[in-house]
Amino acid sequence: MTSEIRVVAPAKINLSLAVGGAGEDGYHRLATVYHAIGLFDEVVVRPAGRTSVTVSGSGVDLDAVPTDEQNLAWRAVAALSAHVGRDLAVHVHVHKNIPVAGGLAGGSTDAAATLVGLDALFELGLPRADLMHVAAGLGSDVPFCLVGGTAVGTGRGELVAPVMARGSYWWAVVPGEGGLSTPRVYAEFDRLAGDTDVPEPELPEDLLGSLLAGDAGALGSALVNDLQPAALSLRPTLTVPLDAGRDAGALGSLVSGSGPTTVFLCADADHAREVRDLVVAATGAATGFVVPGPVPGAKVSAARLAEGPR
Numbered sequence: 211m212t213s214e215i216r217v218v219a220p221a222k223i224n225l226s227l228a229v230g231g232a233g234e235d236g237y238h239r240l241a242t243v244y245h246a247i248g249l250f251d252e253v254v255v256r257p258a259g260r261t262s263v264t265v266s267g268s269g270v271d272l273d274a275v276p277t278d279e280q281n282l283a284w285r286a287v288a289a290l291s292a293h294v295g296r297d298l299a300v301h302v303h304v305h306k307n308i309p310v311a312g313g314l315a316g317g318s319t320d321a322a323a324t325l326v327g328l329d330a331l332f333e334l335g336l337p338r339a340d341l342m343h344v345a346a347g348l349g350s351d352v353p354f355c356l357v358g359g360t361a362v363g364t365g366r367g368e369l370v371a372p373v374m375a376r377g378s379y380w381w382a383v384v385p386g387e388g389g390l391s392t393p394r395v396y397a398e399f400d401r402l403a404g405d406t407d408v409p410e411p412e413l414p415e416d417l418l419g420s421l422l423a424g425d426a427g428a429l430g431s432a433l434v435n436d437l438q439p440a441a442l443s444l445r446p447t448l449t450v451p452l453d454a455g456r457d458a459g460a461l462g463s464l465v466s467g468s469g470p471t472t473v474f475l476c477a478d479a480d481h482a483r484e485v486r487d488l489v490v491a492a493t494g495a496a497t498g499f500v501v502p503g504p505v506p507g508a509k510v511s512a513a514r515l516a517e518g519p520r
């Protein structure tokens with residue numbers, strides 16, 4: 211029996227995020243291009259009598275992470291247990307590097323990593339389709355976090371399909387102060403739309419073309435986020451990092467998802483360090499990251515076997 215599984219869980223950004231109207235369930239129709247980046251949480255699962263969650267991390271707001279049934283990792287344990295009809299009780303430890311409520315799918319990727327960890331720990335051998343199905347029930351971004359790379363998301367974001375993408379990119383990633391609530395940002399999107407007819411969301415051809423060509427310059431110009439005006443409306447100071455990134459020569463600047471993290475596409479790693487330093491200096495942010503993308507989805511990094519009888 212395995213006594214411990216460690217899983218690395220990447221953050222995501224949205225290279226494009228087109229938001230349509232809300233359906234009866236309150237969720238907005240999306241057409242998005244997800245991109246997993248090299249900023250990782252680590253999730254460790256160990257067998258236990260009953261399920262519990264602990265969190266650690268530095269430079270992130272741990273107080274904002276629940277350690278009860280509200281935690282998405284805990285919900286992942288409950289959802290997979292229900293799916294297989296067996297109590298998969300574990301202790302889950304989440305070591306966070308991804309900013310909390312930052313628009314980087316931190317909670318979603320922890321949930322995806324928990325599913326991967328449980329599958330390995332209990333040797334369930336579940337088909338990928340089963341994990342994707344359970345993931346979709348946990349949150350719109352969770353299926354993508356299983357897949358990683360660069361992928362298209364439709365429906366409410368949970369229907370993930372591969373996209374033809376070449377090349378590797380460097381990003382400067384600068385957390386905003388505090389978090390932004392995703393439902394609040396969507397509500398602000400609705401408020402700003404008012405009575406106007408919101409068009410059906412579409413994938414931008416220019417962005418898909420730039421990914422096919424592996425053209426960082428064209429990708430930088432094509433980055434787009436329909437939630438950005440709503441995030442800016444709730445957090446007007448987000449113009450500071452966006453302006454600083456543009457002034458620093460970033461190929462493209464964007465609020466990530468529902469924010470308040472801002473991301474900057476750069477020519478290479480050195481350029482990304484330069485942009486990161488200038489944006490951090492302009493905003494007074496405590497930290498900023500230089501990361502590559504795309505990276506794979508949640509993956510087992512280590513397994514420890516239980517000591518057998520001697």
Ligand code: C5P
Nearest residue numbers: 236237238240349350366367392393396
């Ligand atoms: O799916 P998830 O639980 O991550 O979504 C969080 C919140 O974001 C939802 O409760 C909803 O308010 C909003 N949302 C939305 N439309 C989407 C995805 C999320 O309105 N497609």
